[in-house]
Amino acid sequence: MERFDHFMARANQAYYANHDFSADFCTAPELTQVFGELLGAWAKTVWRMMGAPEDVILAEAGAGRGTLMANALRVWPAAQVHFIETSARLRAAQAELVPHAHWHDSLASLPPGPMILLGNEFLDALPVRQFIRRAAGWMERWVEHGAYVERPTETNLPDDPEGSVREVGQAALEFCRALAARGAVALFLDYGPMMSAPGESVQAIRAGKYADPLAAAGAADITAHVDFSAIAACVHTQGPVKQNAFLTALGLFQRTDSLGRKHPDKAGDLRLAAERLTAPEAMGSLFKAMALCPEHLPRLPGFE
Numbered sequence: 001m002e003r004f005d006h007f008m009a010r011a012n013q014a015y016y017a018n019h020d021f022s023a024d025f026c027t028a029p030e031l032t033q034v035f036g037e038l039l040g041a042w043a044k045t046v047w048r049m050m051g052a053p054e055d056v057i058l059a060e061a062g063a064g065r066g067t068l069m070a071n072a073l074r075v076w077p078a079a080q081v082h083f084i085e086t087s088a089r090l091r092a093a094q095a096e097l098v099p100h101a102h103w104h105d106s107l108a109s110l111p112p113g114p115m116i117l118l119g120n121e122f123l124d125a126l127p128v129r130q131f132i133r134r135a136a137g138w139m140e141r142w143v144e145h146g147a148y149v150e151r152p153t154e155t156n157l158p159d160d161p162e163g164s165v166r167e168v169g170q171a172a173l174e175f176c177r178a179l180a181a182r183g184a185v186a187l188f189l190d191y192g193p194m195m196s197a198p199g200e201s202v203q204a205i206r207a208g209k210y211a212d213p214l215a216a217a218g219a220a221d222i223t224a225h226v227d228f229s230a231i232a233a234c235v236h237t238q239g240p241v242k243q244n245a246f247l248t249a250l251g252l253f254q255r256t257d258s259l260g261r262k263h264p265d266k267a268g269d270l271r272l273a274a275e276r277l278t279a280p281e282a283m284g285s286l287f288k289a290m291a292l293c294p295e296h297l298p299r300l301p302g303f304e
Contacts, residue, residue: 001142001143001144001149002142002143002144003129003140003141003142003143004127004128004129004130004140004141004142004143004148005127005128005129005130005170005171006127007127007143007214007217008127008128008202008213008222008224009126009127009171010217010218011213011217011218011220011222012125012127012221012222013086013087013218014217014218015218015219015220015221015222016086016087016089016090017086017087017088017089018089018218019219019221021064021221024205024206024207024208024220024221025205025208025221027064027120027121028068028120028121028189028277028283028287029064029067029068029071029120030064030065030067031273031276031277032256032270032273032274032277033067033071033259034071034252034255034256034259034270034273034274035068035071035120035247035252035277036067036068036069036070036071036072036074037071037072037074037075037255038247038250038251038252038255039068039072039118039120039187040071040072040073040074040075040076041075041076041250041251042187042250042300042301042302043058043072043076043078043116043118043187044075044076045300045301046116046185046293046297046300046301047076047078047116049297049298049300050114050116050185050297053113053114055080055113055114056078056080056113056114056115056116057078057080057081057082057110057111057113057114057115057116058072058073058076058078058080058081058082058115058116058118059081059082059083059084059110059115059116059117059118060082060083060084060117060118060119061083061084061107061117061118061119061122061175062084062085062119062120062121062122062125063083063084063085063090063094064090064093065090065093065094065097066083066093066094066095066096066097066098066101067097068118068120069081069083069094069097069098069101069118070097070098072118073098080102081098081100081101081102082101082102082103082104082110083098083101083102083103083104084103084104084105084106084107084110085103085104085105086105091103107175107178107179108178112182114183114184115182115184115185116184116185116186116187117179117184117185117186117187118186118187119186119187119188119189119190120188120189120190121189121190121191121223122188122190123169123172123175123188123190123226124190124191124192124223124224124225124226125221125222125223126169126171126172126175127170127171128167128168128169128170128171128202128224129141129155129167129168129170130165130166130167130200130202131153131155131157131165131166131167131168132150132163132164132165132166133157133160133161133162133163133164133165133166134150134162135162136152137152138152138153138155138157138166139151139152139153140152140153140155143214146214146215147214148214155168158198160198164198164199165198165199165200166198167199167200167201167202167224167225167227168227168230169224169226169227169230172226172227172230172231173230173231173234176231176234176235176292177234177235179235179292180235180236180292183294184292185291185292185293185294185297185300186291186292186293187289187290187291187292188226188289188290188291188292189243189246189287189288189289190226190287190288190290191225191226191283191286191287191288192225192226192227192228192288193225193228194228194229194240194288195228195229196227196229196230201224201225202222202223202224203222203223203224204220204221204222204223205220205221205223206219206220206221226288228240228288228290231290231292232290235292236292236293236294236295237290237291237292237293238290238291238293238299238300238303239288239289239290239291239303240288240289240290241288241289241290241302241303242284242285242287242288242289243277243278243283243284243285243286243287243288243289244277244278244279244280244283244284244285245302246289246302246303247277247278247289247302248278249301249302249304250301250302252274252277252278253274256270256271256273256274257271289302289303291303
C-alpha cells in the first residue's frame with residue numbers, strides 16, 4: 001500500500017521512461033513552432049529586464065522531446081541551456097534537438113546563478129495528495145491492489161461538506177519554493193482554475209482516451225489541475241492569466257501570419273494551431289500562464 005501521491009509519482013516516472021506521449025496527447029510546442037518562439041522572445045525580454053547577466057541559465061522542466069527549447073533558441077540562443085529530465089529516453093530525444101544542453105535529475109543540481117526556467121504542462125504531472133471528507137473527518141487516499149484505501153489524516157484542511165475531495169500539490173509547492181529561494185524567474189503554462197476549489201481533478205490519458213488512473217500504473221499519463229492560488233500564496237508571482245490572453249499579448253497571431261506568408265503551404269495549419277491554443281473551448285481558457293519572479297522586477301510581458 002502506498003500514499004496516492006507516491007503512486008502517481010511512480011506511475012508517471014514509468015510512463016515517461018517507456019512511452020511516446022505523442023500517441024496519447026499533443027502539447028502546445030508540438031502544435032506550432034510559434035509557441036516556442038514566443039516563449040524564447042519572452043525569456044530574452046525578461047533577461048534584459050534582469051540586467052542582461054552574462055551567466056544566465058535558460059532551463060526547462062518537463063521538456064518532452066525538446067521541441068519548445070529548440071524553437072525558443074531560434075529567437076534567443078542562450079549560451080547555457082539546462083533540462084530537468086529523469087527519462088533517459090527523453091534526454092536522448094532532447095539531445096538531438098539541443099545537443100549542447102546539460103541535463104539534471106532535479107532542480108537541486110543546477111549550477112548557481114541567475115536563471116529563467118520554462119515549464120509547459122510540467123506542474124500538472126507532479127504528484128498530488130488526495131483527501132476525502134467523511135462523517136468522522138478528513139481521510140487521505142492510499143492505493144492498494146489498484147483501488148483506493150482511505151486512512152485518517154492530521155492534515156489541516158477546510159471544513160468542507162461530507163464527500164468533498166481536496167487535492168494538495170505538495171511537490172509543485174516545493175519546486176516553486178526552491179525556485180524562489182534561488183531568485184529565479186519561471187514561466188509556467190498549465191491547466192487549472194484561477195482560484196483554489198474543492199474537487200477531484202486527477203485524470204489519466206491512454207491512447208488519446210480517458211483511463212482509470214489506478215489501472216496499469218505506468219501505462220497512462222496521470223495529471224491533476226495546478227493549484228495556482230496555493231503557489232501564489234507561498235511565493236511571489238504574476239498572474240495567472242488565461243493562456244489566450246497571454247499568447248495574444250505576446251503576438252501569437254502576428255507571428256503566425258508572418259510565418260504563414262513565408263510558407264503558404266503551412267499557413268492553414270499554423271492558423272488552426274493558433275486558434276486551438278487560444279479558443280476558449282479548446283486550450284485558451286483552461287490553460288493559464290503564471291510567472292514566478294523576484295518582487296523587484298516590474299510587470300513581465302503578457303502580465304501587464
